[in-house]
Amino acid sequence: MLIYAVNLIYLLFFLFIYLQDRRRLINGFLFFILLMLSGLSLVMLTDETGNPFLFFLLIIIAMAAALLLFTGVFIILAISFYSAVNLLRKEGRSKANLLSLLVGIGILLWLVLGMLSFKNVEINDVLSVIMLVVNTILLYLLLVFSNFILSSFIYGIYRPVLRQDxxxxxxxxxxxxxxxxxxxxxxxxxxxxxxxxxxxxxxxxxxxxxxxxxxxxxxxxxxxxxxxxxxxxxxxxxxxxxxxxxxxxxxxxxxxxxxxxxxxxxxxxxxxxxxxxxxxxxxxxxxxxxxxxxxxxxxxxxxFYFWYNALLREYVAILAMHKKTHIVCMLILLVIVGLASLLIHHPDLVTRFI
CATH class of the missing domain: 3.40.50.620 (HUPs)
Structure with a gap:
């Protein structure tokens, strides 16, 4: 019962914060926590009741999450090139219309680097370090992007009352x-x-x-x-x-x-x-x-092809609003990941300083 009470209290807390001001980026993060708590509550309820409908619902959610996890990068890759081709063909060449193309090319390079880093080549160690840095930065940018998407989504739920001045x-x-x-x-x-x-x-x-x-x-x-x-x-x-x-x-x-x-x-x-x-x-x-x-x-x-590229531009603009904060956060994350990697792969170096 505790998890249900926590979920309900948090729901009320989220609604209070959200209705105070729908325009805050933190709303996306708070909404994500609400989703996680709701998912945990659903798992507990299914286990306690044995309800076949809830069990089926959990299976569907798990399959959708797994599908998104394993194919998400390829879906984004396909959408990026689809958007780029249509933009260049219908809207003309401009710097603003190239962002989805650059994202698609970046994903391809990331996939190639990822495959090379697992092969037994002389520059494997160098590639591994490069991939560690790249993956850490991409992880941070992906988290910020996910928060931006969630914040935008719940903001878009708003429907105006017909009493506007x-x-x-x-x-x-x-x-x-x-x-x-x-x-x-x-x-x-x-x-x-x-x-x-x-x-x-x-x-x-x-x-x-x-x-x-x-x-x-x-x-x-x-x-x-x-x-x-x-x-x-x-x-x-x-x-x-x-x-x-x-x-x-x-x-x-x-x-x-x-x-x-x-x-x-x-x-x-x-x-x-x-x-x-x-x-x-x-x-x-x-x-x-x-x-x-x-x-x-x-x-x-x-x-859609225009929306996707424009959404990427909006994300870049959101990053630029707080660029110093994001740079500091990425540097801190790189240090943490670097130290963790050093501890895992070279524990002998760490023991020398203890």
């Missing part, structure tokens, strides 16, 4: 210098879906804030182009505000907050959403918090 739509570049791209149109359409659903409920529709400045290759500000698109979709002009100074996501949030503050005497009780692409929602939420904006996000769907 403002919806901020984040810009993402223009086509031909003055027209919204399909990607940006998706963000606007996602916001308009909430706008119309709220209006259909006979409630006051939210104000739409089109947020995006003017790039060097753009004829007008993104916010203005987004406004024109919304007008073409039948949205009244007096329901649209334009923020046309921002150059990045943080400024989208900061300047939109300032625009709202200029209209409202008190923001404490306002309900605010932001609309962006599905891969960008979690990081945009982090920037909203940094900008002092209490807002939750909704995401527009993107094509």
């Amino acid at each position: 403002y919806i901020i739509v984040l810009g993402s570049g223009l086509m031909g210098g003055n027209k919204v791209t399909p990607l940006l149109a998706g963000r606007i359409d996602r916001a308009l879906k909430v706008y119309r659903r709220q209006a259909d409920k006979k409630k006051s529709p939210p104000m739409l804030i089109m947020s995006g400045g003017q790039g060097g290759d753009e004829q007008i500000a993104e916010g203005e182009a987004m406004k024109q698109y919304a007008l073409e979709q039948g949205i009244p002009e007096d329901h649209i505000l334009v923020e046309d100074q921002s150059e990045n996501t943080y400024e989208n949030m900061l300047f939109s907050r300032q625009l709202i503050e200029s209209r409202e005497a008190d923001m404490k009780h306002l309900r605010i959403l932001f609309s962006t692409s599905n891969y960008h929602v979690f990081r945009a939420g982090i920037y909203a918090r940094k900008a002092g904006l209490k807002a939750q996000g909704i995401g527009a769907k993107t094509k």
Whole structure:
């Protein structure tokens, strides 16, 4: 009974932390612990009751976990090259579109190095050291990535109530210098879906804030182009505000907050959403918090090949936010793994210092 009580208490603790602020990376780690506790509770319950349905469920979960463990790297490899080929063919060559290709090539090199390190060749010891360092770094990056995915997943569970006061739509570049791209149109359409659903409920529709400045290759500000698109979709002009100074996501949030503050005497009780692409929602939420904006996000769907590469970019950006911390953590992990390896393979060296 103790494990069930611990599981229940931890569930309540997790929900309290999660509902306090859905935009924290630690939520993914806390959710992982909840999954482990729930799995242990399921094992105990199955053992105590002998329920055949629970036993079958455990078998399915174990098989899925084993399949993912042994084939996961090959699945990621296949997805990486699928994404790369489609991106280069449909979206053109650019540095941003090469990330999934680089990940695929990196996985191939890792597999080759792994096979060579087990062969009896002269540089086996050198390769073993290289693989130890590479595997340690990859393990750390994989753990951080898994936490990012879990945090993004549970953040994406959020469904907005239809009592919003403002919806901020984040810009993402223009086509031909003055027209919204399909990607940006998706963000606007996602916001308009909430706008119309709220209006259909006979409630006051939210104000739409089109947020995006003017790039060097753009004829007008993104916010203005987004406004024109919304007008073409039948949205009244007096329901649209334009923020046309921002150059990045943080400024989208900061300047939109300032625009709202200029209209409202008190923001404490306002309900605010932001609309962006599905891969960008979690990081945009982090920037909203940094900008002092209490807002939750909704995401527009993107094509899978584009989503995967963009998700990798988001992960790299998340790493860059705390790069010093990650570098220190990796160095500490390398020292620990190195000492452990030395202790296992050369215990005589260790005894000399004791």
